Amino acid sequence: MDGVLYRCKTIYARLFAPGEIMLSCAKLFRKGLAALVMVSGLLSVAGAATAAPLRVQIMPGNIASLYVYLGTSLGFYEREGLDVEVVHIANGPQANSALVSKSVDVIMNMPDNMILLKHRGIDTVAVVGNAVQYPFFLIQRKGLGLPTGQDYRSVMSRIKGKTIGVYGLGSSTDRFVRQLAKSANVNDADLKRAAMGGPAASVSGLVAGNLDVSVDVLSSGILVEHMGIGEFVLDCSDPVAQCPPLITEGGKTSLAYFTTSDFLAANPDAMKKFVRTHRKIHAWIKDPSNRVAFVNELKKILPAPALDNPDAYYADVADRAAAFFGTRVRLSALDAIQQSLVESGEIKSAKPLDDMVWSAVID
Structure with missing residues (x-):
């Protein structure tokens, strides 16, 4: 600050009378600060504007939505350049309706619901897995x-x-x-x-x-x-x-995050960021050094139980979650789930599901 004022006085001494130098320099300094604040604010707004907006469905209070909870709570999405709006929807059929009506961009759902949607003419795509064991x-x-x-x-x-x-x-x-x-x-x-x-x-x-x-x-x-x-x-x-083979095999991708093929085609960069984020969350959960932080996040997500030792409950959930969740999508699992829908009479025949799994390479 002293250096700035000194240079200011040197310049203004050539233009103003001695009594006016400090007043003019002070005004200039204040204007400079105001300009700096304004530019910083504009840069901040511009940075926020570059974040890709994404409306993502969760099931409120349901651990199946764990990765979205962690992504927002711990800033994973923000760091990847995503502005995620969380949309609370209670179950799969309701989530399907929201996706079709375009009131949400990405939903977490079981493949059976999405395969039924595909057979009704809505092209949906699994962009990243969520669970590698049967969820129920x-x-x-x-x-x-x-x-x-x-x-x-x-x-x-x-x-x-x-x-x-x-x-x-x-x-x-x-x-x-x-x-x-x-x-x-x-x-x-x-x-x-x-x-x-x-x-x-x-x-x-x-x-x-x-x-x-x-x-x-x-x-x-x-x-x-x-x-x-x-x-x-x-x-x-x-x-x-x-359990029946179709349930066992289907459980290998029992939950995944889906969007429509139209949204994916229009927003490939945002979806790549979404996939990268979930892979980073998965790696974070698997890292033993994050154990304490992970348990603390579970306490925010799941209601506090009336137990003598609630910490033991959260520790058990953390242990099971590490094995339950995963980001891989297996086409063989989707095929098994589709076959179970054929056997139940909910669809007449199977169709190729290759286009239900996003094949883009994630950098």
Whole structure:
């Protein structure tokens, strides 16, 4: 500052009377600061304007949306040059409707929902994977007495007449339990399915005794075990369960992020940034040095449970999440899921799905 004023005085001494020099220099200095602030602000606005806007759907309070939560909370998207707007949508069919109506750009969904959409003439593309194990589990309330640690046929043969909570009738959770029942020769009419909307309501249903069994995500099962109100009764990622091959293979890409082919064609750079971001998030989760920070983020995402030792719950979720999530999309998994839709009668025949997996090279 002193150097600037000195140079200013030297110049102004040639133009002004001695008494006017300091006043003129002070004015010039103030104007210079104002100009600097204005230019800095314009540069900041220009930088913000370069961020690619992207509306991304999440399932509120559902660990399946973990990567989007982390991407916004920890600044992964921002650092990659994305301006992500999070859109809360409860289940897969609703997410499909939002994608078709263009009220959202990218949705996190199960491939079964997206394959059904493709068969209705809407071209959707999986741009990055989200889970490499089947995302849903059968969780029973305490005292129900269904066998644990056994194959799915043993479980399903004893589930007749029980009230089973699913997110929504026609949703992926509903389709999962119906597929298990059909493979185990259990009549669909023997399943009493109740639409619960999501994980929070499902857990409440088990607590209140309104549900016998819930079809839900891993964090819900871990929670009810820690609360002492229920337990996992079927986990298709466990070889002991011997789940139907189409479920096992389909589980290798059980969740992914999808957009429409039109949006992808118009916004390839934004989608490359999205994919790179999710790969970085995946690497961050896998890094043991981020364990404490990861658990702290889970505490923000999942409701605080009324437990004597909530930290143990979050630690268990972190352990399972590291194996559950992944960014790979397998065409073989999509083919298996499509075949299950053929067998259930929801589509008449299979069609090539190669164009449902984005093949662009990510730098």
